[in-house]
Amino acid sequence: xxxxxxxxxxxxxxxxxxxxxxxxxxxxxxxxxxxxxxxxxxxxxxxxxxxxxxxxxxxxxxxxxxxxxxxxxxxxxxxxxxxxxxxxxxxxxxxxxxxxxxxxxxxxxxxxxxxxxxxxxxxxxxxxxxxxxxxxxxxxxxxxxxxxxxxxxxxxxxxxxxxxxxxxxxxxxxxxxxxxxxxxxxxxxxxxxxxxxxxxxxxxxxxxxxxxxxxxxxxxxxxxxxxxxxxxxxxxxxxxxxxxxxxxxxxxxxxxxxxxxxxxxxxxxxxxxxxxxxxxxxxxxxxxxxxxxxxxxxxxxxxxxxxxxxxxxxxxxxxxxxxxxxxxxxxxxxxxxxxxxxxxxxxxxxxxxxxx
Numbered sequence: 001x002x003x004x005x006x007x008x009x010x011x012x013x014x015x016x017x018x019x020x021x022x023x024x025x026x027x028x029x030x031x032x033x034x035x036x037x038x039x040x041x042x043x044x045x046x047x048x049x050x051x052x053x054x055x056x057x058x059x060x061x062x063x064x065x066x067x068x069x070x071x072x073x074x075x076x077x078x079x080x081x082x083x084x085x086x087x088x089x090x091x092x093x094x095x096x097x098x099x100x101x102x103x104x105x106x107x108x109x110x111x112x113x114x115x116x117x118x119x120x121x122x123x124x125x126x127x128x129x130x131x132x133x134x135x136x137x138x139x140x141x142x143x144x145x146x147x148x149x150x151x152x153x154x155x156x157x158x159x160x161x162x163x164x165x166x167x168x169x170x171x172x173x174x175x176x177x178x179x180x181x182x183x184x185x186x187x188x189x190x191x192x193x194x195x196x197x198x199x200x201x202x203x204x205x206x207x208x209x210x211x212x213x214x215x216x217x218x219x220x221x222x223x224x225x226x227x228x229x230x231x232x233x234x235x236x237x238x239x240x241x242x243x244x245x246x247x248x249x250x251x252x253x254x255x256x257x258x259x260x261x262x263x264x265x266x267x268x269x270x271x272x273x274x275x276x277x278x279x280x281x282x283x284x285x286x287x288x289x290x291x292x293x294x295x296x297x298x299x300x301x302x303x304x305x306x307x308x309x310x311x312x313x314x315x316x317x318x319x320x321x322x323x324x325x326x327x328x329x330x331x332x333x334x335x336x337x338x339x340x341x342x343x344x345x346x347x348x349x350x351x352x353x354x355x356x
Contacts (some may be wrong), residue, residue, distance in 0.1 A: 002339040004304070004319070005332075008051070010258050010294070012223035013052035013088050013171050015095055015318075017343075018311050022320040023099040023174070023229070025056040025066065026154050026155060027111045032059060032072025034081045036089040037291040042085055045325055046092035049332030049343055052318070053094050054227075055082075057101035057176050060154075060161035063126050064102035064182070067111050068119070072162050073098070079168045086169035092346070097172030098165045099229065100158055100216075102214075104182030105130035105143040105191070131185050131192040131199065137269050151174055151198060151208060154182070159215040166220065173220055174227035175212060179266030183209045184231055187248070206248055208257060217256035227296070228252055229261035232283035235271040249291035260287050261296040261320060276307060284316040296320045304335035 004188045005017045021042070028037045034055075042053050059065040059072040072078055086096040110117050117139045119125030129150060130143035146154070158175070165173055168192075177183035183192040186208045187355040192199050198207050213228065220226055232245040264285040265273055280299035288295040297316035300323075301307055306320040325331055336343035337354060343354045 002308055002336070002341050004308045004339060005336055005341045005343060006311070007010075008317065010225040015224055016093055017049070018052040018318050019050045019335075020052040020296060020309065020318050020320045021045045021054060022053045022322040023056050023176070024322050024326070025070065027067055027069035029069055029071045032062065032065070032074065032078050034069065034071055034078070034085055037086065038071070039065055039085050039304045042096075043088045043092070046089040046094035046131050047346055047349075048325075048328075048330040049336065050094055050325070052097055052172060053089050054097040054099050054174055056170070057099050057103075057181070058161075060100055060102055060157040063107060063129070064104075064157075065108075066103040066106055066181075067109055068124055068236040069111050070103075073083060073100070073164045073168070074157070076164075079164050082165075082168035082170070090169070090171075091148055093344075095171050096169065097227070098168070099174040099176050100161050100165070101176035102154060102157075102182040104128070104185045105134070105136050105139065106180055108141050117212065130182070131194055134191055134193065136180060145194070147287060148196065148198070154155045155208070155211045158212045159219055162216040163219050166224075172225045172227060173216065174229055174261060175209070175216065176229050177209050178229045178231040178261075178263045180231070180268075181266075183212065184240075184267055187230075187244070188195050188234055190234060190236060190239045190268055192322045202244065202247070206251070208249075209250065213252055213255045213257060225258040226256055227259040228257050229263060231266055232262050232280070232287065233264050234267050235265050235273050236268040239268060242286060245283065246287055248289045249287045249293050253291060253293040257293070259294045259296055259318065260284075260285055260291070261298065262316070263298050276300065277302070278310075281310065281315055288316060294318070298322070304338045307335065
């Protein structure tokens with residue numbers, strides 16, 4: 001058996017292999033409800049052999065959506081709709097995970113293919129909240145700084161969303177603290193200039209994420225894993241750094257997090273990022289080694305051998321794939337053959353399985 005296709009047990013959940021379908025926004029929901037698009041998008045990757053399938057950023061409150069097309073999990077109708085999807089994913093032998101999110105100052109924007117710009121309130125937009133009254137860009141909404149009461153309400157919203165996720169049948173929950181969304185905005189001194197207990201020092205800027213993690217872990221069953229996605233660096237002077245991420249990861253581990261999903265950037269415009277194959281892998285390795293917590297590698301991982309080497313060399317414990325799985329939902333089936341593994345194909349597709 002290859003390293004990539006070896007199972008991994010996290011708490012009481014067994015992943016059949018180390019390939020994770022990374023959260024990818026589809027911007028195709030109405031009123032936060034998943035529909036047939038999401039069933040086919042997520043379900044086809046489960047059929048394709050991935051071990052863990054994580055939904056796109058799913059808003060914990062309506063105003064936490066990036067756009068009007070975002071998924072949400074703030075009501076029972078959404079729970080019911082998600083239940084159909086989780087049942088299908090689990091029937092294929094994969095594990096269903098959900099990413100809980102709040103967009104903060106990046107909320108109330110148009111769909112990407114319509115320009116990623118502010119939606120006026122008279123056209124369906126809404127007031128945007130953030131740690132500080134600092135917009136992401138001139139094209140984005142100008143946010144209002146959150147009050148302490150609003151911050152406490154946000155913690156509660158994540159907790160309730162986790163409870164709903166459990167009702168919907170998810171077995172992994174991931175907190176989205178990356179890519180310039182609300183939890184990341186609080187972490188970075190470039191987006192958080194508060195002077196109260198939620199701003200200033202490292203302890204204060206990490207307070208919201210620590211409170212959310214603790215609140216979710218309290219209601220998320222002890223046998224089920226909790227992931228946290230972070231941007232390991234802002235790639236900008238004076239911003240969030242790799243050293244900050246290592247320090248944070250150790251704290252999150254103590255609070256009950258099981259995996260740090262290591263991405264980067266997204267909080268600051270016009271920064272130089274050395275984009276290329278495996279460019280974010282060093283963050284996953286550094287955090288894994290220094291903080292003693294499982295990590296997921298993400299970012300331009302496109303081949304079976306790249307993914308195999310990451311696991312074999314213990315550079316990370318999971319490989320999160322996005323664009324490659326958009327190109328080929330059945331990448332795991334093909335990768336297993338390339339690596340000499342005999343991954344089980346769905347019985348409905350057996351006639352297409354290449355001869356050994």
